[in-house]
Amino acid sequence: MLRISKLTDYAIVILSYMARNNAVQHAATEISSVTGIKLPTVSKLLKTLSKADIVRSMRGSKGGYFLARESETITVANVISAIEGPIALTECSLSVDHCEQSSSCEIRGNWLVINRAVKTALESVTLADMIKPVSGIPVEIRLPVENILA
Amino acid sequence: MLRISKLTDYAIVILSYMARNNAVQHAATEISSVTGIKLPTVSKLLKTLSKADIVRSMRGSKGGYFLARESETITVANVISAIEGPIALTECSLSVDHCEQSSSCEIRGNWLVINRAVKTALESVTLADMIKPVSGIPVEIRLPVENILA
DNA sequence: TTAAATAGTACTAAACTAGTCCTAATTTTT
DNA sequence: AAAAATTAGGACTAGTTTAGTACTATTTAA
Numbered sequence A, B: 001m002l003r004i005s006k007l008t009d010y011a012i013v014i015l016s017y018m019a020r021n022n023a024v025q026h027a028a029t030e031i032s033s034v035t036g037i038k039l040p041t042v043s044k045l046l047k048t049l050s051k052a053d054i055v056r057s058m059r060g061s062k063g064g065y066f067l068a069r070e071s072e073t074i075t076v077a078n079v080i081s082a083i084e085g086p087i088a089l090t091e092c093s094l095s096v097d098h099c100e101q102s103s104s105c106e107i108r109g110n111w112l113v114i115n116r117a118v119k120t121a122l123e124s125v126t127l128a129d130m131i132k133p134v135s136g137i138p139v140e141i142r143l144p145v146e147n148i149l150a
Numbered sequence C: 001t002t003a004a005a006t007a008g009t010a011c012t013a014a015a016c017t018a019g020t021c022c023t024a025a026t027t028t029t030t
Numbered sequence D: 001a002a003a004a005a006t007t008a009g010g011a012c013t014a015g016t017t018t019a020g021t022a023c024t025a026t027t028t029a030a
Helices: A006-020 A028-035 A039-051 A076-084 A108-123 B006-020 B028-035 B039-051 B076-084 B108-123
Strands: A055-058 A064-067 B055-058 B064-067
Touching (some): A006 A028, A028 A064, A039 A055, A039 A064, A039 A076, A076 A108, B006 B028, B006 B039, B006 B076, B028 B039, B039 B064, B039 B076
């Protein structure tokens, strides 16, 4: 189904909330109660996002989390990478060596290109975009598809 | 990691082979020995692809499979959908009802847009493209990212 | 010193994916 | 008519991944 994990989805929800209330620090408990995502899950995600330097933390009483950067510079691709690891549609997009048939695999190069197209799409959307209301009218997306493959 | 399943990857390999040798029918056994993918898996995939009308089949001795359409009209998105179901990055891209917090979910609309961008990228690559050799020079992909979100 | 918070790690359970197998149906060949 | 080759369909198993939980350590403010 080509889907992102639930955890990534949660992460986007959490980060969107933080982006909307960027001024202050947020404790995991607060984020949990606001978003409805259970506390252990929220904690786990924030720890992971912290390692990826998407959020920063303050320990101790009155501690909490806040965005490490401006919401305009945090992309959906960043979040996916932080939670799920590198964006790669196929194993062979990650490494040549893994593939049993690497020598006979003429498809690999094209997967790389497709992968890059998807990645670019995901890199093009930031947290700041995500918290904007969507216009009622369906948006026309134009990708110059003729150029995607050489 | 946002990846397609192994089975989808196999399907692309199988279909690429069929596209390169479009004239004739191919038995599952033949495809298995050529691609190195085990027979039960090849059979399973071809059956699934048949239901999706990506390949057609002839039963009986001398039977086999062949592409249902020109390779130019079979997209990577078609194949993913056939094997994994609809392309939807999040549950909520599929249906509003599933989401527990659908009323408070302002993010949904934007996911739809992202999803559509990814889908468009995958729809833009056909089987015919996949069997073309990749140019040695990395291809510049240009997505007019400003237009993706309204 | 105590309370409130994050850090790190390990574990469990549930869900999904991949792979296998068996039987039925169909078509060609002998 | 019988046999051989092939696809059709479905059920099942094992393995892997994902999601969720729990526990302990560390840090900071009051």
